[in-house]
Every structure is written in structure tokens, then in C-alpha cells.
Amino acid sequence: MNIRLIRSACNIVTYAGKKFLIDPWLSDKAVWPAFPFTYNQDKQNPMVGLPVSIDEIIKVDAVIVTHMHPDHFDDVAMKVIPKDMKMFVQSEVDAATLKDGGFKDVEVVKESGINFGDITLYKTLGEHGRGDIVEDYMKKLGVSGTKEVMGVVLKNPNEKTFYIAGDTIWCEYVQDAISKYNPDVILLFAGYAQFVYGGPIIMGKYEVLEVFKAAPNAKIITTHLETVNHGLLTRKELKEYISEKGMTGNVLVPDDGETIAL
């Protein structure tokens, strides 16, 4: 298997002969303003451009959308991904959104597992910031939406067990998923995005350390860094912390466009 970071939470995972596109956010650089009520209001989103062409990004066998926040699935993705693409989502609500957008083959991932050829996908849970912080934020903005997020575990007899934690803080759900599936490879969204009043809504370096302690033999790939204005963790800072805490070799910090063979 290998993982190619495209940008932010968008990754392409090659697994048991199939290519999965995770969380396609395909807008051009800086076409959105900063998220309101967050840090770094002088930055625009996405903070960087795509490292490869959209045509190349969407040449996959399936798409996994961990949740429908705009930096994980945007209007460009809605437009350019072929409507007959296999789409995996967390809920019937998200499935309906994609079907409304014209997608024909949308499937909800289940905790009990669903099959895609010889690969089984299991839904895992997460907490997108403590309590109702995300919902409070959306109320403040006057937009609809939910704090619901999923992670996904991919299993195949000939492959490493692969866990995508999704947009979650370190919480019992993540501990449970690690205990239950004992993943060999973990993809973390670890850019430490925060609202001004409230604390992190995804992991940062301290939480990466907790994941490392819980899964000391796993390869941990950290992405969703340096692309959204309210992400406070830089790759430089994360790398220094990895070195300081003895996680070198276990925790990897790919650049945009970089492929990591596993």
C-alpha cells in the first residue's frame, strides 16, 4: 500500500490494488476567505494550491468522504468527480447530499463493515472537538451542518490494516479503534485547527504523541497541515516535537504531493 498526500486532508491511498481518494477538497488556492471566528484572519483558504492536476487526482476507484465539511468535500469535488464513482460516506444524510448532487453509487460505511471487492471498510467514530463546539460555531455562522464525523478502517488479508482517524481530537473513540483493529498504518488529520474561543477541533502534536503511545508499532502519517487558516500547527513544529519525543521513523509528515510507500 501507499499513501500520497495531495493537500490538507485529501490523500490518495493505494490499497489491495485499488485507489481511494480521501476527502477531496479541490478548490484553487486562496479562493475562500479565512473561516470566521478563527485565528489568522489574514490568510485565505486553501492556503496552498493542488500539487497535481485534478484529472490525475480523480483517477481512482472510489472516494471516501469522512464528513461533509467544505474542506473535505467542496463544490469543485461535487462537479468534477465522475457521477458513477463509488462514493463512501458516513451517514444517510451525507449520502442524500451526494445523491442530490447526481452521484449514483453512494454507500454508507458501517461499523459492522461493508465490502468493496476484497477490501472491508469499517466505520469508526470520532469527536470533532470537545462537546458542541463545532455545532455552536455553525450556529454562530448561521449555517446548517453537523459535528458528525467518521473514521474508516480498511482491511484485506494481504494488506496492512489501515486506519483513517478522520477529523477528530484524541478521544475514547480513537483509543477504541486502535484497540479493536490494531492498525499497522494510521492516517491522522493533525493540523490543530481551532476556533478562537474554544480549543482544538482536530489533533495537534500532543495528540499525535498519544496516538503513538497507543499504537507504538504503527506507522502514523500526519496530514491536514498548513492548508487552512485556523490550523495552528506547522510541519516544522510537528517535526521538532517528533524528534524531541522519540517518534522519528514512526510518525511521518509528508509534503503536499509526496507518496509514502508502506
Place this chain on the structure above:
Amino acid sequence: MNIRLIRSACNIVTYAGKKFLIDPWLSDKAVWPAFPFTYNQDKQNPMVGLPVSIDEIIKVDAVIVTHMHPDHFDDVAMKVIPKDMKMFVQSEVDAATLKDGGFKDVEVVKESGINFGDITLYKTLGEHGRGDIVEDYMKKLGVSGTKEVMGVVLKNPNEKTFYIAGDTIWCEYVQDAISKYNPDVILLFAGYAQFVYGGPIIMGKYEVLEVFKAAPNAKIITTHLETVNHGLLTRKELKEYISEKGMTGNVLVPDDGETIAL
């Protein structure tokens, strides 16, 4: 005026000819276990000893207790501080606790201001972590207590205006206090203490930057670092961030026992 950091949130402030002891946590090194359900369970509290004798620490004119959490006022403080000491607290509840402990001269600081000689003390508000995180934590522990905290502003015609923010995250209360009082000197508790499930309950480096942006002409003194097991920010990391963000000279990071003249 000057500020001498004793250890953690405990500081002695000399102001308009009077000495104030802030948040006396006077226990010996490592006599308490790590706070449950927090990071770094292998560490004991306080993580370091007192840099000077208790006799020296309690030679003051008054004590300010921002709130009654044990790392701000402990059983040693209850025992060794003279019972006729002037004690300033945030509420009638906290006043009752001190009076039960034998203190005779306890006064509640008010938002409208109270006088202590020619110094006026104003109560300010804070948020000790977002929402009910602290109360949820105490429920989990089965202990009584509250998330209520105060900050205090000290004013005197011949002195700089001094703002002690207290155990608070960056929030509207802190913004309001800075706008209202335009402090020349700000004492922050900035050790980034956190519960495992939940985010920060006091400021860390990102929040120090917000305070700096809100009060660019103030001297900001950062304490409450490297003394509690669940404080995730180190002085080294904070100093690097101060340098990186151009806050050198404005944000100071005293060592335990160090006096900063202002």
C-alpha cells in the same frame, strides 16, 4: 512595580509599596500524584520545589486567590499563612472556605472595584476551559468544586495598570478586560494545562499571541509553566514561539524565583 515568580501560578507582586502574594501553592515537590485523566501520568505534582523558603513567601501585605483549585491554594497555604492576613477572593463561597479555615480578614473582589489603601482592585472574568470541561472533570473525579475563576486588575495613580488574567483561556472576557483597562502589565497563566479528552483549560502559546495582538504595548509575563503534569507547554517551546512571532521584549518568561522589574 515588580513581579517575582515563585512557582507555577504563585507570584509575588510589589505594587504601590505593597506586596501581594498571588495563588499560593506551597506544597513540597512531588507530594501529589498526577491529576487523573490528564497527560503525563508519570509525573508528580508540583513538578518542582519552591525556589525560596515559605517564610519568605508569606511575608506580604495581602494574598490574592484567583480561585480555589488546589494548585492555586493548597492545605499548606491554609496552614502557614497568618490568619490575620488580608485575603482577596473571587466569591462569597471562596470567602467562606477561607473563613472556615480561620482567616479573619477576607474580602471579595468586585467588578466595580474595592480599595486596599490607595490601590483599587477590580475583578475580571475568565473562562477556565471552554464550556463545562472543568465541571465535567470534577464530576468524573467525584469531587466538589467549580469552574469559576477571576482575574484582577490593580490600579494606582502612580503605578502601571496591572492585569492578572487568572486561569482562563483566550476569550471575550479577556478581550473585554484588555479593552476596558488598557493594562501596561499583564500576568498570564500560560502552561497550556489540558485534560486528555478535551482541549486546554488555560492559555498556551497561541493564546499568548492573541493577548499580545490585543495589547501590543503591554509587558506580558507568562507563568504557570512546567509545574503541573498536565501543562503541555514548556518554556523552551514558548520562547521559540515568542521569537518566531516577533514578541521578544513584550512577552517575558521568568524562571522560578526570578524577579522582573517593570
